Amino acid sequence: MEKRIYQIFLFVVLSLGTLTAQVNIKFVEYDLPNGLHVILHVDKSAPIVSQVVTYHVGSKNEQPDRTGFAHFFEHLMFEGSPNIPRGEFFKMVQNAGGSLNAFTNFDQTTYFITLPSNQLELAMWMESERMLQLKVDSIGVETQRKVVKEERKQSLENRPYGTILEKTMEHAYKVHPYRWTPIGSAQYIDQATYDEFYQFYKTFYVPNNACLSIAGDIDFEHTKELVQKYYGDIPKGTGEIYRPKIVEPQQSAEVRDTVYDNIQLPAVIQAYHMPAQNTKDYYALSMLTTLLTGGESSRLSKRLVDKEKLALVAQSIPFNLEDPSVFILFAIANFGKTNDDVEAVINEEVEKVKAEQISENEFIKIRNQVETSFIEKNSTVQGKAMQLGNYYVFFNDANLINSEIGKYLAVTKEDIQRVAKVYLTKENRTVLYYLPKSNVQ
């Protein structure tokens, strides 16, 4: 196996007279013969280590009659192996003074364990056990079925505005699997069978569909030996990995609907189709969200929340995903204000970006804001291990952890105006009004 050590180029961007702050995260990366990609980063600032495994499978790899399956499976991954009895997985990590968790989103399922650095080998043994030989019994499956349904209730059904993402995606997509969210439907969680779990595990939970990233108080050579010891003998997956090639057709007319919820303050959501995260236009749209709602002086926050007092809060999110995703604008109306009032201002501000190029001063401001948040991202070893894994899995370039800022700073004022014109159009959007249930009578 060949190892490549990245030479980190001093990425110097002359930013308006001041030097852009440097991020210089050194790492080593290589592939095991079974296809597992490995990234190691040394950070000795505290005697801890974080191990992250990113599987390239999320809710978009599910079938429409099994929504929520990937997330359900994530719960089962804590059930154990022939060497780790049911109920022991959590305990072993806690007993070692560590913490662990996992999350599932549209594109990925990620597991992380952080512990004192002398316990790294334990983390590797545990994570490799469930990659090699996950063991799930019927008690485990039935328990987690109920737990996942409670999770759905707690985070969606019993929470005001909890269904916003679900409703937005359901309206914005017609054919692409982004039309359902990772939590999925309780009905399909009930229907999932053991055979399906086995097939899912054999297909997606294979080393050639995963990236192992380790950051913290480690020694490169010793860690590489341990990686070989625990992950080296896991067989490569032989099945075909299902990656949907479904292309969402261009939207041709505005979609508009009303959702009644247990809320008091109305909310408005606009979602515009936008390109995938790995594109130039994504960066321009991301800068555009900073212009609209980044900081209190941003255009929408200033008008909606501060000046005209129409909204309690206003946010815009470039929802970055592997496939083309949505640019979301969201605002909760103040008491006594209507969604129509709020949406009118949002539309005006969007039109303004299209009509006039932004000023030099505003441009400098959003560049500085983007720079600060980029740098602040990497303050913990767990955060760094996760970022490295993400950049590798979705961009095939772990070094973006250092260099991605350059992609943001390459965006011009013209780009921002152009992407607003191209993507933020009426026929390209879904608009949802959230209203209190009292309004349905």
Add this chain to the structure above:
Amino acid sequence: MKMKLIISIIMITISSQFNLAQLDRTKIPAPSEAPAVSFPDYDLVTMKNGMRVILVKDDELPTISISFLIDREPQLEGEFAGSIGIMGQLLRNGTKTRTKDKLDEEIDLIGGRISSFSTNVSASGLAKYTEKLFELTSDIILNPAFPQDELDKVKEQAISGLKYRKTDPNSIVSILRQKVLYGSNHPYGEFETEESISKITQQKCFELYNSLFKPNQAMIAVVGDFDKKKILNLLEKYFGSWKKGQIPEPKFAAPQIPSQTNVAMVDRPSSVQSVIRVSQVVDLKRNSPDVMPVSIMNTILGGGIFRLFINLREKHSYTYGAYSSMGPDDLIGNFTASTSVRNEVTDSALSQIFYELNRIRDEKVESKELEMAKNYVSGSFVQSLERAESIADYAIEIERYNLPKDYYKTYLKRIYNVSADDVQRVAKQYLKPNQMTIALVGSAAEVKEKLAKFGPITMYDEDANIIVEKPLSEIKLTADELLAKFVEVSGGAEKLNSVKDRTVELSGLVQNINLKVKVVNKAPAKLYLEIDFGGMFTQKIGYDGVKGWAVSPQGTMDIEGSNLSDLKTQALINFYLQYKDFSIKANIAGIKTIKEKDYYEVVFEADTTNKWTEYFGKDDFLKFRQIKSAESPAGKVEQTTDYLDYKDYGGILYPAKQVQSVMGQLIDLKVDKLEVNTGVDDAIFVKPVK
């Protein structure tokens, strides 16, 4: 930590050969030599004006953060509840030389962040803009202007925030827990209301600021990539001229512990889960030697993935998570177990929580579990040391509460010293399973009945105000007698019977839309209802004695089923004289105290699908409230109407104001016009033909 050393030496010998041997996967890898954990040093400098400065240098990232706070005890705010919070929020909204717009611009221009609340201000940004960040932060702390327009806006937002709070079961339960546990005469049990917020003035903000903001009570922590000398110069430059002074010492009584476990419940009919807190106050000061044993005991009970989580989630699958917390507090600490469970297992989940509370008191913890808890707590501590901000937080805690200087340097040793006996002793001493307060937000119809076994139940409204229920023995009359009294005080049967038709016009504002409502009744039971939504569209509903119908922009439809039954009862022109003739049953269900006044609670039943509740004043017999649930496209919706401000309309009393509340949304309606016996044409009650 020491014991592991021996194992790890053996491990090193084995690990040097592992490439040759076949991996034995049945063996759990032992840890290698425990790394040295050292609590980093920080600098503490006291400035001439008494401001204490904590400096934690961390040059890993080119960033800097500043946290400022006033070292003070919480205080009661009484009629101005929420004022310190709002005063603090306004610090960031304008100084003597910078408007809010200007501050927003200057902060965003350097990509920084500054926020303020209560007597805390925090700022962060890139190290290259350190001086600018200091300049802005000190201006915000030292020269606030509390601009009137900003005050108005923040008050308005706070009131909107209260509306949101009423819909979120997690917010409701935390307020409920605190109000019941501490009482509203304790700072931890005091919450702002629309009324208290509206009382806050600019002058009040200045008064609070002037009494609380003194450098000798202030602490500032600076963390990040900096040069110590430079920071001290900046502090001198931007805070050096701030003058010393005294701040008030607040006084209030300690909260009482209940003599038995009790249930405090808020009914939220739409809930699909019960949000539960089981809680008690705990007298545990920060410098008590019991702090560490209590922390280990709580960890075993409900920290991370321990007993509560394993029992309620992994064993019984009642919930997505269950935890507990218990910490020292120099005023008064608390123990709280928290979870959210589906309605049907609410009582079982509570039983399991109490089972675990008793178990940790009654049984000595096994050494394996104790070891795990100790490792977990030390591991969390070691992990927290990664962030320089937590070092600053620990340093602030040491300085603020006069803890020994080596408090965190000896932290791991103190964990190591906790024994199984210590755990049981503190569990017995501090946990009182028979004196807990169960705060719960959920569907009363589905869960309330099963809660009685845990203790007396008290119902609260969404603002955690008590809804008192009086014993049935206080009821001295039947429902029929009570309703006859209502008829009597309204003007008498004869007078009411003389009304052959009645037209009432009402108006109100809902979400900036002018609502106009016209209600026409004709004897014995005809109804016509017209609702105009700001001239945008009109909805008409009618009942001609046989058929019910509705006309809306979507078209004309017939009203059937439970909605028709409801319409029939609304059509009765003098309901309280007619209900018996229409075989509607009425029963008194109890006496309730709402906002300090007693009311009879009467349950009406027209048929199995049409039941509702009304409240009549115990002393004046006037109808005060009606609670009905209606079918809607979004499911069952509960609707509350309050009848206020009774006025004499030609010898008959009628409420001049009606306040409707549906899922917390308020609709205020005022009577503009009331006419009787105008000879209403029968035609309007009949379904229009297209």
